[in-house]
Amino acid sequence: MSEPLIRTIAMPADANPAGDIFGGWLMSLMDLAAGSAATRRAKGRCSTIAVDAMQFLRPVLVGDEVSLYAEVLHVGRTSMKIKVSAFRRARAEALVEEVTSGTFTFVAIDDDRRPRVVPAE
Numbered sequence: 001m002s003e004p005l006i007r008t009i010a011m012p013a014d015a016n017p018a019g020d021i022f023g024g025w026l027m028s029l030m031d032l033a034a035g036s037a038a039t040r041r042a043k044g045r046c047s048t049i050a051v052d053a054m055q056f057l058r059p060v061l062v063g064d065e066v067s068l069y070a071e072v073l074h075v076g077r078t079s080m081k082i083k084v085s086a087f088r089r090a091r092a093e094a095l096v097e098e099v100t101s102g103t104f105t106f107v108a109i110d111d112d113r114r115p116r117v118v119p120a121e
Helices: 023-042
Strands: 006-009 046-056 065-075 079-089 096-108
Touching (some): 023 046, 023 065, 023 079, 023 096
Antiparallel strands (some): 006 065
């Protein structure tokens, strides 16, 4: 596995009263990781246009270390599909568990926020 694009600690402000992390908090981190991968691949500005097939497998708890990995799955003329996987590790443990994954679609955009061609690698 490559290095994570994002690694952070789940904090109390990110949780519901039971101590479980909000799915929206995790999804926003996933969007940031996907955006980073898309921007690198497109060599410039990109915008999220869709999120597909996201499923929460395990809860993330306050204090967990959360790591996000992204992989470019497909590059079209102006768009890219990016798979993001999120993992948790309890503070004092070594076990790492996948908590969710999803596919994010991005479009490369120009300075006027119009679609542009994704350059060849």
